[in-house]
Amino acid sequence: MTNGRLSDGPSCEMDKLIVQIVGKDHSEQQQVLLLGSDGTRIYSPKSEVLERELFSSTLKVWDHIEGTHLHLQIATLEGEPIRLPLLSGTKVTPRQADAQFNQIVPVLPFVALPGSKTVDDMGTPVLARAGYVYVFYQEKLWRELEIHVSETGNTYHDIDVARYRQQSGFLAGERKATGQALEDIWLPALWNNRHVQTLQLCFSEIQLRAARLERLENDAVSRDQRCTSPDLSGSKMRFTDLYKGKPDGKAMLDAFSGFDAKNPVAQALIAPIKATRLNLQYNAFPVSLAAPQRARQPGYERLLDHPARYLCDLSGQFPVESFREAKAFLAQAGRGVAVQDVRHLELTAMADALLASLPIEADAEPVDAGVLWEAQAGVVDVLDKARQRQVCGVLLDDACYRLRHLRQRVGTCQQLFALCARHAVLHPHHASALLVQQLVVPRSIRGQENPLHAAMAKLHEPGRRAINQCTATVQRAVVWRHMRSAQDALVASLKQSATEQMLADHLSLEGFDYVAAMYELSRTLATLALLPSNVDPLAPGGDMVDAITGVGLWDQAVSLGQKFLNQTASNDTSPLHLMLWPECDLQTACAPYVVPVTDDENKGDGRFRATELARFETQPAPDPIAQVTLDATTLANLLAGESLQNFFLINNGKATTAALVGIFENLQSAADGAANAVAKASQTLASAKGNANSANANVRSANDRLAQMQERLGANADKINVNRQGRGVQQLRSMMPEHFGAAFLIRRNQVTPQHYVFGLEDLPGRESLPKTRYGEYLRPDGTPFGDIAPPHTSSTRLPKGDHLVLVIPRGHKTAQVIGDMNRTLKKVREAAGAVGDAELGHIRAKSGLSEAIEGLDAEKNKAAYRVLGSTPFCLAVLMLEVWNVSSEASAWEQTVREKGVTRTDLGIFGAGLDFAIALEALGKL
Known part of the structure; x- marks a missing residue:
C-alpha cells in the first residue's frame, strides 16, 4: 500500500532529490535536512510511505537545487540540536521501484551471543548490552551513542562529538550524552546509487578515551581491525534473496546450542545455518530475523553456559528447567552411569545443586543454592515494536563480553572440581576406589600397556559403577570437557585482531581504570595456563578413565592455551605482547632500574605504560562506589575486601600495591607455566624419537605411576631466561620501583x-x-x-x-x-x-x-x-x-x-x- 503518493512514477517527476529511509513510523527526533549552500536555509521535503510485507520505507522528496547539502539532525535534551553532515553536492535522483539511489537505514546494534561449550557455536543475534556505539564516517568519528538498557528495550543517546573535538584531537575526560532517547540509529547506506564505503561501526563496553579515538581516526589499520563495515543497503529483492525462507535467530540458537561436533549428520544440517549467520555478519538484516528476546542482564548471563537460551525464553522458565535438568544429571551420574546428552546442561546449576546436596561445612554459612534458579516473570519481546516498524539490525563484535564470559565459565569448572571432590570423599571406599581408578582402570599408562588392567576383567558392572561413584568420574568428565572447550574458545577469541583492538581500548584508559584493565587481562590469560588436572584434586596422574566405558580424558602435552601464551610471551612484536610487557634486554635486566624522567605517553594503542601503573604503587585503594568501569569496580571491591592481600600490606598498608603484584603474578606464572609445558613436551618428543628403535621398552610399574603423581607439582627448571624472567623482572621493577627498582x-x-x-x-x-x-x-x-x-x-x-x-x-x-x-x-x-x-x-x-x-x-x-x-x-x-x-x-x-x-x-x-x-x-x- 502507498500513502501520500506524490506522482505516478518517474515519468511524471522532473529533477527530484529522493532520500529513502528504511522502515516506517519514524519519530521526529532524527531528521534528514536539505540545507542551502550557506547552511542557513532549510528546504522542507514531502513524505511518502511505502508499506510492503518485508521492506517498508519512507521517502523524503525535494525539488533538486544545485549547491545544497544533506545533514542529519538529532534532537537533544539541552542546547541546539546536533547536526551531522551526510552528503555534499546533491544530484538529481530518478525514482526507483525498490531501493532508491539515496538510502538511510535505521539500525539496532546487535551482537552474537554464543555459548561456551563448543568453538563451533557462532551465536544468535541479541541486542547489544549497555555501552557505547562508535560510528566512523569518512575516516572521522561521526557519531558516539550511549546505550541504555531497560525492560522495554534499548534506547540510544547521542554525544555531541563536535563539542569535544579540538584542533589536535579530542578533549580529555568524560563526554556527556545530551541526545534524546532514540529507538534506532540512522546511518547512510547509499549515495547516488553507490554504497557508502567509509562507514565503520564498533561497540564498546567503555567510553573510549581521547587518545584512543585519535588513534582510531589516524590509524586506518587499527580502525579496520576494530570496526565492522557491513553493507547497510536494503531492498525487497535483497532481503528476500538473503533471508526469506532461511534459518532465523531461533533456528540458529537451537542448532548452535545443541550442536554435536561428533555427529556427521549434525554437521551437514548446520551448514546452511552457518551460511545465514555469516550473512548477518556482513550485511544489515531485518529485525524480524532475530529471535524474540528479553532485556540484557550480563551479570546473570555470565553464570550460564548458554546465555542466549535464557534471553530468548520469554516465559521465564529457563532457570527452573536448568536446575531440574542439573539435578536429574547428578542423580544419574551419582549411580556411576555416563549421561549421553549434556549439551544443554548448565554447569552453574549443577554446582548449586551439588552444593545443596553436601553437608554444610563447619565454618560456612548456609546458602540457598537454588535462589538463582527460580522462575522469572514472563516478558514481552523487546523487539516487538522494532519488528512492526520493519527497521534493521547490524551485527557488531563484543569481544570483551566473550572474554569475561569464558573466564567465568572456567572459574565455574574450578569450583565444580572442588565440589566433586567433596562429594566423592563422602563415600566410605573413596580412597581405594581412587587408587584403583588411577592404577588399574587405565588400559595404558604413559603410553605403555598397563599390566594391572587385566584385573578389570574380573570386575563386573556393579563394581565398575562403584568406582565411578566413589570418584565422581561421570560428573568430573563433563567438567573436564567443558573446561577444555571454554579455554579453546578463549584462545580463538584472543587470536582475533578485533579482540586485540578491544583490549587496546581498555589499556588506553588512564589512572586506576588502566590498572584495573591490566589486572583483568592478566587474570584472563592466567586462566589459559591451567589444565583440568591442575584444578581437579582427584586427578593426581593427570588423567581419568570411566571404569564402565573405558573412555579416558587426559591432559594434552601442551594445551592450545599454553601454546598461545608461549607464543605471545616469546614474540616481542605481537600487539598483545607489547600491551603486557616492557622492552627488556640483558643489559637492562643486569642493572638497577632507572625511573624515567618523563611519563609514558598514552598513544592510544594500549602499549604497556609503566609510569602510569607506578603512580599507584603507594596509593590507597579507591572507593568502589566511585568507579565507572566494570573492571575498576571489580578490582576496587577486591582490594576493599582484602582479597588481594600480600605481605607488603603489613608494612605500608597501601592496598593498591596488591593489584600491581597481582598483575606480575598472573602474567609471569602463566608465561612460565606455558614455557615449561612447551619445553617439557619438546624434551619428551626428542626422547621418544631417540627411543624409537628400541625393541623392548620397559613397562612402567605401579610404583612409577605413584611417583608420577608425586612429581606433578614440579616442572623441569631452567636457568633464568632473560627473554622471559628478565622481562618479568623489568615489568615488576617498572610497576613498583620503590619496592623492586x-x-x-x-x-x-x-x-x-x-x-x-x-x-x-x-x-x-x-x-x-x-x-x-x-x-x-x-x-x-x-x-x-x-x-x-x-x-x-x-x-x-x-x-x-x-x-x-x-x-x-x-x-x-x-x-x-x-x-x-x-x-x-x-x-x-x-x-x-x-x-x-x-x-x-x-x-x-x-x-x-x-x-x-x-x-x-x-x-x-x-x-x-x-x-x-x-x-x-x-x-x-x-x-x-x-x-x-x-x-x-x-x-x-x-x-x-x-x-x-x-x-x-x-x-x-x-x-x-x-x-x-x-x-x-x-x-x-
Whole structure:
C-alpha cells in the first residue's frame, strides 16, 4: 500500500532529490535536512510511505537545487540540536521501484551471543548490552551513542562529538550524552546509487578515551581491525534473496546450542545455518530475523553456559528447567552411569545443586543454592515494536563480553572440581576406589600397556559403577570437557585482531581504570595456563578413565592455551605482547632500574605504560562506589575486601600495591607455566624419537605411576631466561620501583655480601629438617668405602658459576622485609617440627612451607601468619626465589655433565630443597 503518493512514477517527476529511509513510523527526533549552500536555509521535503510485507520505507522528496547539502539532525535534551553532515553536492535522483539511489537505514546494534561449550557455536543475534556505539564516517568519528538498557528495550543517546573535538584531537575526560532517547540509529547506506564505503561501526563496553579515538581516526589499520563495515543497503529483492525462507535467530540458537561436533549428520544440517549467520555478519538484516528476546542482564548471563537460551525464553522458565535438568544429571551420574546428552546442561546449576546436596561445612554459612534458579516473570519481546516498524539490525563484535564470559565459565569448572571432590570423599571406599581408578582402570599408562588392567576383567558392572561413584568420574568428565572447550574458545577469541583492538581500548584508559584493565587481562590469560588436572584434586596422574566405558580424558602435552601464551610471551612484536610487557634486554635486566624522567605517553594503542601503573604503587585503594568501569569496580571491591592481600600490606598498608603484584603474578606464572609445558613436551618428543628403535621398552610399574603423581607439582627448571624472567623482572621493577627498582640480575660469581639473593638466603626449613642416616656402605671387613662421601650439611653452598641470579642490595627495605618474613617462617617451621616422630617429620620434610605453617596453631591469629599462607605471598616472592633456585640447580647439573658427579659439591641438597618447598607452595594454588 502507498500513502501520500506524490506522482505516478518517474515519468511524471522532473529533477527530484529522493532520500529513502528504511522502515516506517519514524519519530521526529532524527531528521534528514536539505540545507542551502550557506547552511542557513532549510528546504522542507514531502513524505511518502511505502508499506510492503518485508521492506517498508519512507521517502523524503525535494525539488533538486544545485549547491545544497544533506545533514542529519538529532534532537537533544539541552542546547541546539546536533547536526551531522551526510552528503555534499546533491544530484538529481530518478525514482526507483525498490531501493532508491539515496538510502538511510535505521539500525539496532546487535551482537552474537554464543555459548561456551563448543568453538563451533557462532551465536544468535541479541541486542547489544549497555555501552557505547562508535560510528566512523569518512575516516572521522561521526557519531558516539550511549546505550541504555531497560525492560522495554534499548534506547540510544547521542554525544555531541563536535563539542569535544579540538584542533589536535579530542578533549580529555568524560563526554556527556545530551541526545534524546532514540529507538534506532540512522546511518547512510547509499549515495547516488553507490554504497557508502567509509562507514565503520564498533561497540564498546567503555567510553573510549581521547587518545584512543585519535588513534582510531589516524590509524586506518587499527580502525579496520576494530570496526565492522557491513553493507547497510536494503531492498525487497535483497532481503528476500538473503533471508526469506532461511534459518532465523531461533533456528540458529537451537542448532548452535545443541550442536554435536561428533555427529556427521549434525554437521551437514548446520551448514546452511552457518551460511545465514555469516550473512548477518556482513550485511544489515531485518529485525524480524532475530529471535524474540528479553532485556540484557550480563551479570546473570555470565553464570550460564548458554546465555542466549535464557534471553530468548520469554516465559521465564529457563532457570527452573536448568536446575531440574542439573539435578536429574547428578542423580544419574551419582549411580556411576555416563549421561549421553549434556549439551544443554548448565554447569552453574549443577554446582548449586551439588552444593545443596553436601553437608554444610563447619565454618560456612548456609546458602540457598537454588535462589538463582527460580522462575522469572514472563516478558514481552523487546523487539516487538522494532519488528512492526520493519527497521534493521547490524551485527557488531563484543569481544570483551566473550572474554569475561569464558573466564567465568572456567572459574565455574574450578569450583565444580572442588565440589566433586567433596562429594566423592563422602563415600566410605573413596580412597581405594581412587587408587584403583588411577592404577588399574587405565588400559595404558604413559603410553605403555598397563599390566594391572587385566584385573578389570574380573570386575563386573556393579563394581565398575562403584568406582565411578566413589570418584565422581561421570560428573568430573563433563567438567573436564567443558573446561577444555571454554579455554579453546578463549584462545580463538584472543587470536582475533578485533579482540586485540578491544583490549587496546581498555589499556588506553588512564589512572586506576588502566590498572584495573591490566589486572583483568592478566587474570584472563592466567586462566589459559591451567589444565583440568591442575584444578581437579582427584586427578593426581593427570588423567581419568570411566571404569564402565573405558573412555579416558587426559591432559594434552601442551594445551592450545599454553601454546598461545608461549607464543605471545616469546614474540616481542605481537600487539598483545607489547600491551603486557616492557622492552627488556640483558643489559637492562643486569642493572638497577632507572625511573624515567618523563611519563609514558598514552598513544592510544594500549602499549604497556609503566609510569602510569607506578603512580599507584603507594596509593590507597579507591572507593568502589566511585568507579565507572566494570573492571575498576571489580578490582576496587577486591582490594576493599582484602582479597588481594600480600605481605607488603603489613608494612605500608597501601592496598593498591596488591593489584600491581597481582598483575606480575598472573602474567609471569602463566608465561612460565606455558614455557615449561612447551619445553617439557619438546624434551619428551626428542626422547621418544631417540627411543624409537628400541625393541623392548620397559613397562612402567605401579610404583612409577605413584611417583608420577608425586612429581606433578614440579616442572623441569631452567636457568633464568632473560627473554622471559628478565622481562618479568623489568615489568615488576617498572610497576613498583620503590619496592623492586633496585633488584637486578647478576652473575653468580659476582655476588658479594652486599647482595641479598632471592631464594638462597633465609629460606625456611633447611636447618630443621631431619638429618637421619639410615645406614652406611661397608666393605666385607666392616670398614666404610673411602670413596663415598659422608652426608653433607644442608648449609653447604653451590660453587659459584656464571649463571644469572636475581639480587637486591642487602640494605634495601624489600630485602629486609623478605628476609624478616622468611626468618619468621623458619621459626614457625621449627616450632611445628618440635612435634617429632619420624613419620611426621618425613611428612613435614616433603610438604614444606605450607604444611609447616598450618601446624602452628598459636600463630594463626597474627597478620603475618595469615599472609604467609596466602596465594599472593606464594607467587610474588617465591616466584623470584624459584627462579634463582632453578638457576642454581641447572648450573649444578651443567657442572655434573662437565666434571662428573664426584667433583660436584652435593650442597645442591639445600638449594634443591628450597626449590621443592617453593614448588609445593606454588602447586597448592
